[in-house]
Amino acid sequence: MPAIELKPGLYWVGLNDRTTDLFEGLWPISENGISYNSYLVASEKNALIDLATGSKTEEFLDHLGGIIDPSTLDYVVINHMEPDHTGVLKTLRRVAPNAELICSTKALPMLRDFYDIGEGARAVEDGETLALGRHTLRFLSTPFVHWPETMMTYEETHRVLFSCDGFGGYGAMQGAIFDDQSNDLAACEQEALRYFANVVAAVARPTATAIEKLKGLDIAMIAPSHGLVWRRDPGRILSLYDAWTEPARGKSDTGITLLYASMYGNTEKMMNAVAQGVSRADVPLKVFDVGRIPTSFVLPSLWIWRGVIVGAPTYETRLFPPMAAVLDMAARKRIRNKMAAYFGSYGWSGGGEKEYAAFAETLKWDVVDTYRFRGGPTADDLNAGERFGTRFAERVRNA
Numbered sequence: 001m002p003a004i005e006l007k008p009g010l011y012w013v014g015l016n017d018r019t020t021d022l023f024e025g026l027w028p029i030s031e032n033g034i035s036y037n038s039y040l041v042a043s044e045k046n047a048l049i050d051l052a053t054g055s056k057t058e059e060f061l062d063h064l065g066g067i068i069d070p071s072t073l074d075y076v077v078i079n080h081m082e083p084d085h086t087g088v089l090k091t092l093r094r095v096a097p098n099a100e101l102i103c104s105t106k107a108l109p110m111l112r113d114f115y116d117i118g119e120g121a122r123a124v125e126d127g128e129t130l131a132l133g134r135h136t137l138r139f140l141s142t143p144f145v146h147w148p149e150t151m152m153t154y155e156e157t158h159r160v161l162f163s164c165d166g167f168g169g170y171g172a173m174q175g176a177i178f179d180d181q182s183n184d185l186a187a188c189e190q191e192a193l194r195y196f197a198n199v200v201a202a203v204a205r206p207t208a209t210a211i212e213k214l215k216g217l218d219i220a221m222i223a224p225s226h227g228l229v230w231r232r233d234p235g236r237i238l239s240l241y242d243a244w245t246e247p248a249r250g251k252s253d254t255g256i257t258l259l260y261a262s263m264y265g266n267t268e269k270m271m272n273a274v275a276q277g278v279s280r281a282d283v284p285l286k287v288f289d290v291g292r293i294p295t296s297f298v299l300p301s302l303w304i305w306r307g308v309i310v311g312a313p314t315y316e317t318r319l320f321p322p323m324a325a326v327l328d329m330a331a332r333k334r335i336r337n338k339m340a341a342y343f344g345s346y347g348w349s350g351g352g353e354k355e356y357a358a359f360a361e362t363l364k365w366d367v368v369d370t371y372r373f374r375g376g377p378t379a380d381d382l383n384a385g386e387r388f389g390t391r392f393a394e395r396v397r398n399a
Contacts, residue, residue: 003040003066004177006223006231007158009135011040013048013063015056016172023084023170027198027296032191033172036084037225039162040067041155044133047075048099049153049162050225054087061088061095070095075130077137078103079164080150081110085225090115102130104141106149129156140213142166144206146199152210159220166210167237169195169227180232188228189240190300195226196244197299201333204248211242247303250337255284255305256396259298261291261312261320266345266376271311273382274343277389283307283397291322295329302330307396308340308365309389314352319359327359339399340365341392343385345373368395 004012018033036052038060046068052060064070073096078086081103092099093115101111101121111117124130126141138154145152145166153162169192174183182188200207222234230237246252256278262268271287278285286301302308312323319327340360344352353372360367371388373381 001063001173001175001177003063006039006221006229007160009042010155010158010160011042011067012037012177012223012229013040013060013067014038014177015052015059015063017053017056018172020055024199027170028294029170032170034170034226035173035177037223037227037229038064039223040064041132041135041137042068043135045074046072047077047102047130047132047137048073049077049137050079050164051076051086051088051092053084054091057088057091061091072096073099074132075099076101077139077153077162078107078111079153079162080147080225081107081114082147082165083114085164086114089117093117093120102139104139104149104151106143110149124151126151142206142210142213144203145210146203146207154217159218161214161217161219161222161234163222163224165199165225166207167222167230167241168192168224171227177229178232179228179230179236182228192227192237192240193244193300193304194296196241197303197333198296201248201299201303201335204245204334207241208245208248211238211245214238244304247337248334252306252338253304254397255286255301256307256309256393257298257301257305258285258287258309259290259311259323259326260287261289261323263313263315263320267311267313267343270343270345270373270377270382270385273377273385274309274311274389277386277391278309278393280386280390281393281397283393285393290326291320295326298326299329299333299335302335302338303333306339306399307392308338309343309392310340310356311343312352312356313344314346314350317349317351319352319355324355324359327356327363331359331362336364338363338365339396340367341369341388342367343371343373343388345375345377347375368392
């Protein structure tokens with residue numbers, strides 16, 4: 001996609017990536033891709049805000065060159081040092097050697113560590129401004145959204161917030177970059193939630209702090225580093241992100257995430273009975289086979305909903321490994337303070353529930369019910385499983 005004008009003198013010069021399979025080497029994006037959003041402020045002095053991954057360097061320079069000669073850049077604003085934002089930097093420095101790098105104080109040593117850059121960079125303080133002529137940039141410190149050096153940049157003339165990883169989402173641009181041009185905004189919002197759960201959830205509290213800070217700004221447009229640019233309703237993505245930070249503050253929506261894994265079908269039979277029991281209590285439910293569904297797609301439901309049911313067999317006296325992997329990632333993303341239940345099968349000895357209990361203690365999950373059965377579930381077991389599901393769902397609903 002060629003450069004696109006956001007406002008007079010402001011341009012999107014970003015990239016689409018539909019060939020990378022895993023974002024951060026972890027999260028599947030092969031279906032919808034991702035965008036790397038970079039922005040040019042063309043004024044009496046020219047400033048580039050955020051960059052792109054190194055694998056797209058030539059395309060990036062082509063997009064930038066469609067608006068200005070890249071060698072005439074005066075400033076490069078580094079909101080965040082992660083390589084998907086800065087991968088083109090070494091090449092850009094050779095193309096525009098006189099451009100001054102603008103970053104936070106904590107980013108300066110990262111420039112040396114990542115790119116061996118020690119000269120031509122300047123740190124700015126929270127609230128500091130940079131006059132470009134017709135446009136003025138104001139820098140806002142937003143640490144841990146999502147690295148400690150991260151900041152956002154606010155363009156004062158047109159009231160545009162370049163928000164870096166904040167308010168971003170998965171998904172390559174579908175021929176247009178703005179929220180009012182999206183042909184499936186609900187799907188974009190779902191991908192924004194998945195991005196939040198995968199990338200931002202572990203720093204949800206600092207994100208909530210940043211959102212409070214931004215409430216004092218008059219924002220006409222939000223331009224993140226990934227995903228849609230919000231020009232019709234920037235308050236929409238702000239309110240969504242604000243709501244998504246609430247689980248970090250102990251507030252979750254009513255609903256149940258049922259995670260299960262099954263080696264030979266016995267746990268799956270019980271899962272179906274438990275799910276049927278949950279449905280009778282009229283509580284929203286999502287079921288995930290963690291042995292087949294990537295954890296990336298499980299985390300959003302785990303993050304926003306109050307209840308969690310884990311169903312897994314014992315494997316060599318421990319929890320079935322795919323389930324352990326999901327719970328480990330839940331711990332890394334700080335998915336805490338849930339109401340939880342466990343059911344599982346075993347052959348000659350138990351053990352899986354003990355490892356689950358250890359995860360639950362780490363996660364501060366309140367385990368209110370458990371059910372274990374040996375071998376295949378009997379009719380009585382399945383009836384008990386239905387009651388187990390209904391009982392748990394009623395507790396979640398009434399919490």
